[in-house]
Amino acid sequence: MSNFRVTRSGQLRNVPAPLRLNKGFTLLELIVVLFIVVLGFSAIGINISSGGDSAGLKVAARDIVSALRYARGQALMSHQEMTLALDLANNSYTVSGRGKIYTIPKAVKVTLVTAQSELNGEEGLGNIRFFADGSSTGGRITLTRGAVGWQIDINWLTGQIELNDTHAIK
DSSP, X not given: OEEEEEOTXXXXXXXXXXXXXXXXXXXXXXXXXXHHHHHHHHHHHHHHHHTHHHHHHHHHHHHHHXXXXXXXXXXXXXXXXXXXXXXXXXXXXXXXXXXOOEEOOTTSEEEEEEOGGGEETTXXXXXXXXXXXXXXXXXXXXXXXXXXXXXXXXXXXXXXXXXXXXXXXX
16 A cells, blocks of 8 residues: 655655554564473473373273173072172183173282182182172172272172272271
């Protein structure tokens, strides 16, 4: 856009418009902002990755609780005994009536407390048995990885299954 100015002689003259300064960001400002953004994302990434161990442990504990509840439900519906068999040597378990072997990560330490009749100490095998009336042999399965742990309690009288964080218990 051009500006016109009237001279003393009465003529119109075309005068270029004054240059306006572009109001933008300097390269230094952009670099500082990008550095802050990268720093923020790296902090978020570290927080997410550090929770992976405890999250994986909780997933394994919930999977076992789910298998126990399935076995109890099947015992109630079919009026037949159902077992969850833990193989402590191989960190795995099976549910009677299913051919699948479920694995627990090797980094997870598994301990089992159950009725003496359900243990086979030489092979590292132990069972939690559910009866047709919903009761069970009862017991406790504990999963730990480092300082983090989950405890699964099985009530012998009711067969109720409860998952607890071991930090909350202490």
